[in-house]
Amino acid sequence: MKHFILASTSTLYGEGYLEYLQPAIKQLYAGVDEIVFVPYARPNGISHDDYTAKAAEAFAKAGIRVRGLHTFADPAAAIKSAKGFFTGGGNTFLLVKQLHELSLMKVLAEAVLNGTPYMGCSAGSNIGGVTMQTTNDMPIVYPPSFNTMGLIPYNLNPHYLDPIAGSQHMGETRETRIREFHTQNNTPVIGLREGSWIYAKGEQLTLEGKLSARIFLAGAEPYELPTGSSLSGL
């Protein structure tokens, strides 16, 4: 049975890494004592080893050991035999390039669709969508494709930001950018505010956390979906 979490952010302002997600982690990985960490998004250019150590520290609080995917001689085999996954945030272009070049994107998707628990934050959530084309990240590398795992039939916009009242900045708002996406694509987009996550169990998709999400459908006005709502069949 599919079981995964796609979270807007790893960290809330003033809190520790993954702190607000600890209850969700215990629920998602119940009975799992070790997971595989995907460190490829490398926020701030952190090394794979250092990023894995950071994840391990947070997961130790839930009694779960962490191994970095980069440490396996055969990462595809490691994915197939893993008991759970966590993909950290960072740069989505870097993450997607690496997963495609190592031919791991489909292998990871199949494992998750077959029921291995998965959690992603930010870039790690973006790859749960159909494509990475609603990321906020800078295209610092050129991936061979923008296609991602398609765990859900939507795209995500993590760290969703409402327009800032009174701003004199003339760059596009997040809403404008997502509307521009819909001039070229039809995939629904979920604007996921920091502190919100999508919880999937079997065929049920639910919005969790304290905030509403902003839903963008091609050719329609965006609207707010309250937390606790089903995200199936948008």
Add this chain to the structure above:
Amino acid sequence: MKHFILASTSTLYGEGYLEYLQPAIKQLYAGVDEIVFVPYARPNGISHDDYTAKAAEAFAKAGIRVRGLHTFADPAAAIKSAKGFFTGGGNTFLLVKQLHELSLMKVLAEAVLNGTPYMGCSAGSNIGGVTMQTTNDMPIVYPPSFNTMGLIPYNLNPHYLDPIAGSQHMGETRETRIREFHTQNNTPVIGLREGSWIYAKGEQLTLEGKLSARIFLAGAEPYELPTGSSLSGL
């Protein structure tokens, strides 16, 4: 002699389209009565025709007629015989995809390097850099390459934004994103604040406008460059 402007934004807060650039436009296009407009970046999904009409209205104030590149049966020939160019802002991925797919990127670069005056704003400035990899835009389409015209040996980050004091948002700051770019690339990046532009005449590159620019070199701390400074040899 090379003669071009790469501007951070088309529009300052509270002003009309290209209003603050009118003196620069008169200087750049002195003696030119008609230019070719590149409308492919399509901000907010505006049509090529509507976008061209908007540019034409602003250039009429300088006594210059505007023709949209999309209206020519042979756009490469139109570029080769043009007396000047303006590329408007919008989505850089869309602009770059179109220019590559129509095999116009190099044709346009050659015309500008051979001395036809060029002005770009925002996305239209991004393509003056070596690559589009420091754009702020969303990857709404997949371009065949991230390479751009390379009019200058740098990349640009238009609409450069300083970190917002007291922000509780956990998404990456602009500076963090550019530092991540430099974990993967060595090209210098000019963080160009709204109201600033790069003015090129022959081999002279100068920072114009009221504000300083933030200069990011791989492996070094970023620093401020005062307006009026030379941008050659960073």
